[in-house]
Amino acid sequence: MNNKKIYLFISIVLLSGLLSKTVFSEEVYLETRKAEIAKIPVTVVIAGDDQELKSAVRAILINDLERSLYFNLITINGIRLNGVPDRVNESMRAQLSSSGVEALVVAQVVRDRDKIRLEGRLYETGSGELIYSKKYAGNNNILRRIVHRFSDEIVFRMSGEKGIAQTRIAYVSDQTGRKELYIMDYDGYSPKMITGNRSINISPDWSPDGARISYTSYRDGNPDIYMVDLNTSRRSRLTDYSGLDISTSWSPDGRTIAFSTSRDGNAEIYTMDREGKNLKRITFATGEDVSPTWSPAGGEIAFTSDRGRSPQVYVMKADGTNARRLTFKGDYNSDPAWSPRGDRIAFACRRGGGFRICLINTDGSDLREITNGPGSDESPSWSPDGKWVVFASTRAGKSGIYVINADGGELIKLTGNVGNNQGPDWSPN
């Protein structure tokens, strides 16, 4: 054997490998990733005498089931039910099975003056057996909430995962002329103002238990961090430094809040407890460090920094050690949001004149753009099931709140008001 020849051959292979790697590392993947999991074929039947109520319930339920991304809704004509049976009769079962339907959802709805009663049932069409049944009741004005609850139950029974139909989205809107905080349902319905101080209120962030929202407000003349308890509506001010305190992020255990402050000249990231005490500075860079977001495991914080001149996304330990840059493509990457599963980070990436929503793996691989304009797309936040990203976009002129599938499909506009709507943050479920 001639070792020299072999080594020469290996060297050539090596070199070509290195070169090709260098060339291809510049490539950016733009294609969208399609949902890999096969959807469960489901049919929905709404029973009852009140046609208006029936169609309202049908619309909400079908929308919820579709947005869970677990189901493929199949319409079958001619299925009639008088009340809710204990099991699906044989002829109906055969009809459903032959259409490939694996589960039947039945909701019987009754209006009793200003009260609504909904009896929800879920059947498996293979055996015809009832696998879930529950009665819901409430005032007319919580109809949507009742149906969302039923939908989440169906999702849980069929997939084992928590549904997102009862989640909400906090955001900033200037529809009254002032920037106030609002909360709406995940599907854009039932918006409700939660500040109303006729000042400027921005960057809401949900606590991990969904009971509180931290935000920045100018209500006392200076941008400070406040917290509102959604159960009691009690507000408290967490910081009162004369400079700028902004962009809060709750740690997953709900004990610590990371935020950005100008108290050291330029913006640095600090952590504090939820009473606003025990302040700890964790970044010390030349440049602005803003927009912290915690990893779901709680060990790391991603943030935006211009320590390397152009704003980029960095990752560090939650104690400030071992900061390292995550994004290298593009001259402006900001607003990181850590996915609930911990494997990806969404952020706003500048392309040309506007921003897009980009996703990247936490090891810096697999950069993808999931929106493509027009206008500018900013402030991404993940749905708690990790399947959707909510963001603010100027694609239709004024800034509105949109959701998009995390694989880049199914863009839906949530806000329909006349104002500018920004800075969305999705609640936990």
Next chain:
Amino acid sequence: MKKLLFIVVLIFSVTGCAMQSEFVDLENEVNRMKVILLQTQRDVSTLQSKGDETAESDIQERFSKIESQSAGTIDMLQKNQADFEGRLTQLATDVQIIQGGVEENTHRLTELTESSDDHSAAIQEITRRLDNLETGKGGGNVQQDSTLIPAPPVTQAGQPPAQSNTARPSDSSMAAAAPSDLYNQAYKDYMAGNYDPAIEGFYNYLRQLPTGNLAPNALYWIGECYYSKGDYTRSVTVFESVTIDYPKSDKVSGALLKMGYGYEKLRNNDMARLYFKKVAEQFPYSQEASLAKVRLTEIK
């Protein structure tokens, strides 16, 4: 890296001197103003005690003269200050540009080292097979070799199997994953908070490529995993190995700092202080030094 650091330090020290002299100028100017003010106050009180009304116009004249004089001086002071701020901003920008350049180069280097790690692993494997062919001239040895099993990782915290020559990669593990894949998977596990598989993965990487370019990082992450698990004793030992086995790695400042944190958690404040001081002295311009200084002021 070092050159750049040297340049940054040089810029700092040169401009630092310039700033010093500016400060001295400013101080002198302020002192001169103080003297003028004192003189004026003294004049006023003398004149007042005399009660001489005829001197009033004289006083006013002198006041307006002083006012115009001091206005000029204040203008100059403000201009100096503005110049000074401008230069400081420029300096900060320069530092950021350099920092950005360093980050991008390090990133490219990491990408290259990852692939060169994979290639050296492939070469190792090919060489080993060639040796087998040349010496054994048969499949028996290959068969025997492939039964080698890597040593268990967890028992050897702090003494990375990386340094041991006895642990050699088996055929199956080599075929299963390139070192960079092993490393990346372990890093993903670490990020997801799955510390035990992460520790195992990083040790596997170290076993495959004891002198790999990412070896110091792998060992550092093992330390971080133990730290995150709350096993501070092991984390301190592993971080110490980083500083001993890879003294030139850029992970050393972080490892020293984390040793300090670890000792603080273990309620050994003397040792904690020792390591915080080490970071501040050996890496005075690093983020880690800033964090260490905070701990030094807060630790009791």
